[in-house]
Amino acid sequence: LRRIAKIDIDTRRDLFYKIEHNVMARGDELGTLEQVVLLALLHLEGEGHGMKVRREIAERTGKNVSIGAVYATLDRLEEKKLLASRWAPPTAERGGRSRRVYHIEPAGRRAIERSQQLLQKLLEGLPALSRRP
Amino acid sequence: VRSVAPPRGPEWLLETFLPESLRDAVLGDLHEEFVLHVRPSRGPWRAWCWYVGQVLDSLVPALALWVGRGYAWRILRAVGFGLGVGAGSVAALQWVGDFSRRNVPLRAGLTPDTAYLLLTLALGGLAVAVAVGSVVERRAAAAIQVLLSALLAPLAVTLVLDVSPATFPLWYRLAWMLVAPAAATLGGGISVARRRAGPSLSDE
Numbered sequence: 001l002r003r004i005a006k007i008d009i010d011t012r013r014d015l016f017y018k019i020e021h022n023v024m025a026r027g028d029e030l031g032t033l034e035q036v037v038l039l040a041l042l043h044l045e046g047e048g049h050g051m052k053v054r055r056e057i058a059e060r061t062g063k064n065v066s067i068g069a070v071y072a073t074l075d076r077l078e079e080k081k082l083l084a085s086r087w088a089p090p091t092a093e094r095g096g097r098s099r100r101v102y103h104i105e106p107a108g109r110r111a112i113e114r115s116q117q118l119l120q121k122l123l124e125g126l127p128a129l130s131r132r133p
Numbered sequence: 134v135r136s137v138a139p140p141r142g143p144e145w146l147l148e149t150f151l152p153e154s155l156r157d158a159v160l161g162d163l164h165e166e167f168v169l170h171v172r173p174s175r176g177p178w179r180a181w182c183w184y185v186g187q188v189l190d191s192l193v194p195a196l197a198l199w200v201g202r203g204y205a206w207r208i209l210r211a212v213g214f215g216l217g218v219g220a221g222s223v224a225a226l227q228w229v230g231d232f233s234r235r236n237v238p239l240r241a242g243l244t245p246d247t248a249y250l251l252l253t254l255a256l257g258g259l260a261v262a263v264a265v266g267s268v269v270e271r272r273a274a275a276a277i278q279v280l281l282s283a284l285l286a287p288l289a290v291t292l293v294l295d296v297s298p299a300t301f302p303l304w305y306r307l308a309w310m311l312v313a314p315a316a317a318t319l320g321g322g323i324s325v326a327r328r329r330a331g332p333s334l335s336d337e
Contacts (some may be wrong), residue, residue: 049158066158067187099158
């Protein structure tokens with residue numbers, strides 16, 4: 001507490017904001033592709049496999065992301081406990097390989113909300129970029 | 134179904150570099166997309182290009198996954214080991230070459246330069262085999278490693294014996310006869326130990 005008292009008021013406010021919102025802890029930030037993948041999963045009602053996510057991103061944004069990048073991101077999000085996955089049985093159309101289906105966890109929904117709030121706060125006061133004319 | 138299957142070569146390449154925990158998911162998705170959507174709508178040639186493009190675009194994220202999961206040290210170790218064996222072989226051969234030029238008459242038909250070149254290649258190949266086996270988790274890689282070792286280790290031993298065996302010091306012949314099999318055994322040992330330990334990248 002003594003140490004905190006020595007910190008100037010702006011830094012203190014910033015620090016409490018970070019602790020309160022838990023948005024800036026190391027490894028907790030969402031990268032751009034992580035946000036995109038999470039939002040695509042939300043569009044898929046919270047559940048889908050890699051190719052479905054890739055297709056959703058392509059249809060909504062017009063950007064083609066490689067399947068490897070999508071799965072690498074899904075894997076990273078699962079490590080962060082923002083997603084969970086289960087294996088579906090293999091099929092002939094998949095060359096006898098299993099399907100890995102990811103679904104979004106409550107922590108994932110919170111993380112994307114925090115990211116959007118953060119972005120919104122940063123956008124405020126930038127009239128050229130905000131939606132206001 | 135066989136005629137519309139994805140190209141085997143690119144599939145093998147991606148399979149080699151993907152962590153085991155994602156292999157079925159990624160390759161299954163690509164297979165399904167290729168067979169059900171891409172090939173019927175784009176035709177065989179453009180579908181082939183699409184598949185190869187997906188594989189090439191996916192290689193970097195696949196490699197990044199290895200590094201992100203603490204495999205960087207393992208890759209470095211393998212590269213270091215390969216370089217160490219290679220550089221050590223070259224340095225030792227240079228020393229032995231100088232020694233033999235000064236002191237040892239060689240058999241007819243085999244110049245020192247040719248013998249040292251072949252020896253270096255053989256030992257370098259063994260080092261590569263060991264490095265490959267240390268990093269890549271695939272049966273095919275282990276097979277390549279065994280094949281390289283089986284081809285190169287006898288070559289190295291034979292060359293050592295052929296370079297004037299009667300006049301070379303015994304310690305020298307024994308040392309070089311041990312280097313190649315030792316490298317091959319170590320490489321094989323790493324592969325076997327890893328396989329017994331199970332798929333370390335699996336998060337199941």
